[in-house]
Amino acid sequence: MAFSFEDNRKDAIVLLEAVAAELNTEDMNQAGRIFRAVLHAVRDRLPVTDAVHFASQLPIIWKGIYFDHYDPDKVPVQILDRQEWVDYIRNKNAFAANNDFQQDDEIIGAFRAVFRALHNCMPEGQLQQVKEALNEEIQELLEV
Template identity: 40%
Template sequence: MSPHRDPLAHAQQRAHEWLTAVAAQLGTEDRHFAYRAVRAWLHLVRDRLTVDSAVHLGAQLPQFLRGVYYEGWAPAKVPVRYDADRFSALFAGEAQVGIAEVPAIAGAVSAAMNGLFSPGQLDHVFTVLPAGLRSELEGRPPVASAQPASHGTEHLRLNALEDTVLLLTDAVSALVRGLEELPTGEPGGGRAAKAAQEAHRILMSRDAVQT
């Protein structure tokens, strides 16, 4: 083995392959633009997920893109509640594009990512997102419709309920993983206690998000 071989060459190549796939889906050769779109997509999807779901998604990214994914992440503050309009504004700002372009660009990135992540991974992520946000990420702008004055309050209530369900799911998953671990020489009660602590940490993040 050559002592001069770049130990990061493979990681760089994998990141380039993913970026190339996104650029192709966007129909551009501007890799800087493709990178900005990927970065915006990764950050906004990440922040709308619970900690457990975000980590599961991040684990499938190439090493270099995983660093981009976790840049600026604040686990104690997720999931961040934003709807399709707020998503579009944030995406446009980070990707440096016009708001009207967001559905097409986000949809193209999603299509590329769907072919890069393991089968079904992105579908699983999208099912836990609000319908309007899911439409934006799939490249389908939500249809505008007249809503009663109470719709805004109801929308916020449903968002809060969705986030609570996600956090409870993460907490239960943490408990199940702890109890199903193979024996490691540690007493079963110790593993169960650690799992309970992790579940408690997840549930406490709910209070942090709501304050």
């Protein structure tokens, strides 16, 4: 099978557009920053095997973004409650957090939006496995 950078680019853009639509924004840079922050937070919360399996479902360009600065020796990060999770996601978008995440509710909304977008492009069981790897307070944030 031939490698088509253009096809991989299109797949990545389709997913980013889905995230942007769920975030209700036309700003693709903002959507990308938020998507990356949530992906990195989820990645760091998962055991290595689960993180790798989750990444296998992403378009190849997002896999690269997902694994950027990944340190398997430091995972899974222990997050004990809702506020720690919100702060952790905010920290993952430190460069632009003041613009993207002015309120904690915006972070929770972004977390939900990313999961809704992923729900449409990943097998249900895969996303459920990721959700179950998060502690109960974090799982509750996904319930609307």
